[in-house]
Amino acid sequence: MSRARVLSVVAATILLGALPLAIAHGESHDDATMDKHEPPAPVEHEGAPSSYWSLPDHVGIMYWHIGLEILAWTIVLPVGVMLSIARSRLALLAQFTFLIVNALALLLGIVYNQKTPDLYENNAHGKTGWIITWIASAWVFMALLQAYAAHNNPSSPQDQIRHKLNAANMARYQRVHDAQVPTARWSNDSGQGTERNSTSLFGSRSPSVESEEHQQFLGQAPSYDQEVEDELEEIAEKSGLLGSTDRFFSRHIGRFASKIPVKFIKFLYVIIERTILIQGFVAIATGIVVYGGIAKGGAVFNVLAHFIKGGIFFGYGLLTLGRWMGAFADFGWAWNVKPPKEVVGRRRAAIPSAEFTESFVIFLYGCSNVFLEHLAAWGDAWTAQDLEHVSISIMFFGGGLLGMLVESSKMRDLLNSVVLSTQPPSQFNEEVWQQPRQYRTSMNPIPGLIILLLGKMMSSHHQASMLSTMIHTQWGSMFMMFALARAVTYITLYISPPTSYLPSRPPTEVITSFCLIAGGITFMVSNKDTVAALESYDLDAMFTFTVTMGFVALLMAWTVVLVGLKGIATRRENTHRSGQTGMSMAP
Template sequence: MLLHRVSPVSSALLLLAALPLVLAHGDEHEHSGTAMDMGNTHVNMTTAATHAAALAVPNNYFRYPEFAGWMYAHIALMTFAWAIILPIAVVFSVARSRFTIPAQVAFLVVNGLGLFTSIIYDAKTPDLYPNNAHHKMGWAVTWIAAVWFLMTFVNLYMARSEKAKERHAMTADNIAQYDRLQNHRWSRDSGHDSATLCSGSRSPSSDSVPAHKLESPEDFEEEDESEEQGFIQSNSVDRFLLRKVPRISSGRALTAFKVVFTLIERCMPVLGFVSLLSGGVVFGGLYRQRLIFSGMAHAVKGGIFFWYGILTLGRWMGAFSDFGWAWNVKPEHPMVSRFAAGL
């Protein structure tokens, strides 16, 4: 009976002693749950802030609103330079026109203004297309255009030196022909009597050449110099090129120069097309990472169709007649070069 009376009392005492431990354990769980909730809230807020920041900065230049005027000026200037002025300059260069140098100067000036606008825009905006090829390609084709411009100067002075040689040979032939005519006249007059000589001295002989028909070498030079120096006047650069260019205007150096000049001259429109195309891709933020191969495939296929149409138009206009592409009868060697006749 005593055991039965003691057990309820001891049980009550044990429960009262354990009550603070139970309350403390429950409070610990409450604090840990609150800390976990606060941690989750902090992570969610950080993720939301990162997402909002990503939405605040667009992923392409087309959607970037700040300093858009510089970008549109860059697009307009580069399109005008590479799609309008450059083809005209190439046509003048192929035709060896005296307007080649002014057209090239206009192209370089407009292209330089386009580069200036791109430099300002890049300095004021973030890089939304990292490691793109358009920036590097733009500088590369600009340097190639500058080399083409300098080679046009050298080619112009080569043509002037060749014309000078032709004028010299033509003048020598005229002098030789005049000497033969004079010798023939004096040999025929040597058998006549003095009266005939006297009468001949009073009246002009039928074999004599009028003075106004004899042209001096200076006349030939003045006739061609005005057109050849239409844009370049005599200065230190002119004298330097006239002195240095004839050294490379013969032999293998001349052949290599003409081949390189022709390749650059013909490839400039293609380089401009590729530059404008890559600029559009960067502006729109297209074909990133692995999609670059899909973009390249579309560019190659579209470029083939576009340039085949340009070549067909040129053939229809007779641009390739020396290769037999414009007519049914292919020209032979006397009319065109051996290389063109062999194609």
Template sequence: MRARWLTAAGLFLTLSALSSPSPTAASPSVAARDTFADVPGNALSRRDGDHAHAPAHNHNHKGTVLAELNETEILMWHQPTPPSYYTIDWEGEGDPNETRHPSLMMAHIVFMSLAFFGSLPIGIVLRSVKHPAHGAAMISFYGFSALGVSSSMLYNKMTPNMYDGSVHGKHGYFVLVLALCLSAVDIVAGFTRLVSFIRSANKSIKVFWQYVILNQSTDAHSQGPEYAGLIAEDPEEYEIAKLGVPHSDDSPDSPDETEQWANEVHRHHNRHSSIVSDRTLFGNPTRSHSSDTLNETAKQNSRTAGGWAVYIGQAVFAVLERSLVIAGFGMVLTGIVVYTGGCRQSWVNGCLAHLIKGGIFWCYGLLTFARFLGSYAELGWAWNRAPKGSKYTAEFTESFVIFLYGVTNTWMERFGASPGDPYTTKQVQHISIAVMFWFAGLVGMGIESKRVRRWLASSTFESFSNPTDMPPEAITEPPSYLASFNPFPALVIGVTGAAMAAHYQRYLFQVQIHSLWGNMLVAFSVLRCLTYFFLWLGPPKSILPSRPPTEALGSFFLACGGIVFMFSTEEVTIAAMRRGRDDVMMFLNVAVAITCLAFCWTLCMVALKGWLKSRTHSNVTYRSSNISA
């Protein structure tokens, strides 16, 4: 296996060397300009809608790429850049006699970062494992948020308004109100426990602390007085089904070595269970009766409307709670925009497009890295076999998101155009990419459908003219059916990167930045295909995350490409050229540093959750796999 990964690394480096542009080919448009220098201007075909500064994309030009900034041309399409909070705090613009307070803004940034990227994700992790310290984490979240809001209010009182129409504060208050609404669920649950404690016979301080404050079940409150002497056990101790992928259409007939090992671990874990409560509660010492009883009860509860309502409510709560972290990331972007005075007037459409789309690739990269670390292993999304089966694969989810992205962006590309305006070249470029997302996502979802796969495999039996000639026994599926090998998500990302790397820009620096993040998306696509290649040779057989190194590299390129995507917005690149910061290496290094910081944060959160879960499964042991030469 090591030889395979070394081969992949060599292949990737070779592809990178072949795809790297030479210095002489950095600007094809400049070379073309020199070649056709003697050709009259009206002999060159004009391109419509490609002018970088025209708000309506209706200015014609000859497609030349400029190396130096043309301020006169910029002012033809954009108003002069007004002062911002950043310029009056750090560059001395405005009234020099007025005292500035950038330290208050720094305090706001620090406190809100600790709240949304420290206390909040830790609280979510603690809730996921039902840890009693979840309440303390959420209290610290609201404490940091209060300090951050207070410092922001003081800053606004002492600083003139430099950004008319800002909604950053309103969005922040909305996110905090949503967090309070979610915390209200915990408050109601705590009040319910308090009422139950008051009505109970045992009103000791120990029971109050464990049951009401820490939300830890006690015998007197969880089982009633008739079962007060019994030992509380996990429902998983009554499982009779073998731990492994359940027998289904996607599973082989005979268990493999991994399932046998997993069952040995499971039996080792079950040896520590209590037989007393098993006999007392169910009246039968056999483990099968206990398992059947619990399974039937679970099935009956799942069929009831109340059971479905609880399940849907829990799912909605989990999605909303985790979306608070993404909302915090969105608040970081809008806060930077407001503080630096960006995305105003005619810049707004391009700014929003780069921030939203780049933010999507950024989050996609972080989630891909989390999958590499082992997140979603219970669903089989960590390049492993699902322990209990999964209805939807990770590739199906990726294809669905790609489809949804394409559907929405197909119609958004005409924003700002007047009715009856012809489609410009740039609009055709972007709409065609959105349509690719749309239908490639549909193809990806179709490939992931088990029913569609059976339809596609039905042509195998056309050679049997007589139905009686069909093989009576079950047909063994190939090992490749154990995993999903869907290249369409990677194909979509790779084609998008290749197209954007060749996207026309007005200035050479903008061409280089777009080429940088476009090639990063292509690198992710190549690495994802290499992952599929090696997993095709040896599909995952273990329920443990396999952690293919190509996914670690691919997720890094994807996340870093998303950051550079956001950096490549026209207003940012022009501001960099004005200040002499138009250096591609600087942009790349900043993006790499931010990505490494975010990956470290992701590793800490995933590791914390794994450590907390390992404390509840301390009896599980691991066996090293045999390494063949």
């Protein structure tokens, strides 16, 4: 496919991605959000639907909107992120595919809003969706900027090969071509002004170079390398095929692709790259809330608390699965020996252990949540349930602080100071006075203990209904299973500590990640509004349990596939770069 055709496709994709944004801004509403539309006359009868879930009108459009958004944010976008992290040449293709699918979903959402009444006024899904869409579009645009910057800056061997079409080479090629083909005037040349081979077009050259080329043309036939000539002919032919699309992108994008802005663009690009999936999770979560018609009025605090806390455990589970797969091995988080600064650099070597980070997050949660537990009943008298929740926050505060102290190497040295003070100077190098091999691996049971106690408390927590009690028992039991599986991991590593920089992948960590992900989702479901909705449809706790378990198994499998895809892309790119480097070094 020629470069002009590729750029034409890129231009069409950008226009398609901007179409929903233009339509939204073209509507006669106060602001461009998906939740703003002109509602028809309100239905007066008593059985009017109170949520989009129960609205029977235009369900096909909504189903297509949901399906395309799920496809865009859970299938196409993660593939694009993995390819982008691997610096694959296919990353742009996946990113533009995401823009197309997401644009179609947004169009359907706009159409649905125009055809249905506003059943959730001033909802967060519309505002959040548009903000995240703009961020994702900017992310893809920055990828395009970097691609042009890399194309125009031959810093790598493959770029140097690609940029052989410079002024001097083109000038020499044109002289060889003119020596073989009769001179003809360009169709766009008026016969006046700049000559095709003048120095004003190709830049000034030194007298020695000019004299050498002049002698070649005056003397024998030029001994020109046929392979280089063929390559220049091919590049010149491609350059001649560039149309208005290429000139437009080269003219406008080239302005942004200077060296100083590119550094900032790369930094911002990486930030969005590492957070765009979290933003997609927020968009999907708010969409579920709006579609289900929950979290209205004062109930928003209960739903928000369950979604935030459950979402944290959901992300914690995915992070745990990533550690098992080998992510953050350079930090020593993949159940491996932490590489020294000579191997990974000073910054990565200074990153604290995963257990210290877990303890710090627990400590931070305990500090902040002490003041938030009474937020839903602000101004009212404190109840026994409020005091229970505050006690849990204090447990997190103290447990997180204890976990950080256990993980501190300085604290460990202080605890060993009494024993080390009795060490004779003559025995400094003896093995019995060296640190045990278990010191090389972090084995801190405090984070697991805190989550175990939390699960036990929530399993025994009194709720307003039997269904709510059973759902709380489900995610509490999942957290207790996490703690037990993590304990088995520590016992295994204590008996046989890792000896390699490579991930050891203890099998029990797959169980811990499964329990955390499933427990986090069930935690989110256990809010009062969702439980009330389940009861209204006569659904029991087994329904939520089975659906959640099946979804988590599928999600974990897809996550492993994505990381494997990143590995394939990384290998191919390394092979490609090695091949290009070999070509550039060949005589």
